[in-house]
Amino acid sequence: MFTDGASNDEGAGAGLKITNPEGQHFTYVLRLEFKSTNNEAEYDALLAGLRIAKKLGARHLEAHVDSMLAANQIEGSYDAKYDKMASYLAQAKALMATFATCKVKHIIRSGNKEGDALSKLAAVGFEHLAKDVRVEVLAAPSIMNREILVCSETGNSWMTPIINYLARGILPEKKSDARKIRHKALNYTIQGDILYRRSYLGPLLRCVDTQDANYLLR
Template structure:
């Protein structure tokens, strides 16, 4: 049986999917915005309204969880997730503790979903670098 050859770093770079997430919670509701870009450069965008009351930190995690699940469906194996929540990025990295029970649960779920990818990195970005996901989350949070 032939041995499967791991792709080189250059090949892996070409296969990286990019995920941009944002969450919005306000008086009208909560929503998440996602932008996923496949290795060919095609963008897929999602605005997801959440039907439960949640804090801004909770919706930031909800956005990441939804993005991880959606990216996995078409077969993404290498993922680079960009979040504008410093709390989420630092809890995943391990530099912040998830002291709250709910945040600890979100962190556990995120790490479990991330483990399904060959490589999965979460990077903190500025809100100004995340305008499309930010706009989508605001749209999803508005009550119609």
């Protein structure tokens, strides 16, 4: 995990990127709607990253922060002299203890360019952007990607292997197919017997059956 916090006259923000063992990247921009120093924003970025990593199911985490103060306070070589810093430090250690292993390392800003850019974006006063814009990534032109999240009533669809794996732990016998399903299933979750696709910067996307899909399209 790479985190960075930024504070200026217009506001404060945090940016973070989490990469799992399969190489998937989860990127977040956080707008801090309260007064914050650079070091406090750095801590808020780290704490937010720890909470998100926990929700993603991480057990072993290596966090890189560009705040030398935060890294050294967590390591124990610096003291947290002020009450606010002591509270941030205590919260960070409490969250770190919920992982099987968790290390926090200092990284220079040039080695954390993405986090730095994200935190600066979030620190800018962009009220309309923060409220109205959701960012998604298109991997191919829309005219070439016609896949729709639709399930047929027979229950035999592209979603069936994903549901079988998430709900029952059942994988295809062929190893290559099993590997693909494991990788693809990381983007989905089941809640209340309903399959959803994860949306990093928005709500979960519900997969609907043919009847509901036709209704929605009309």
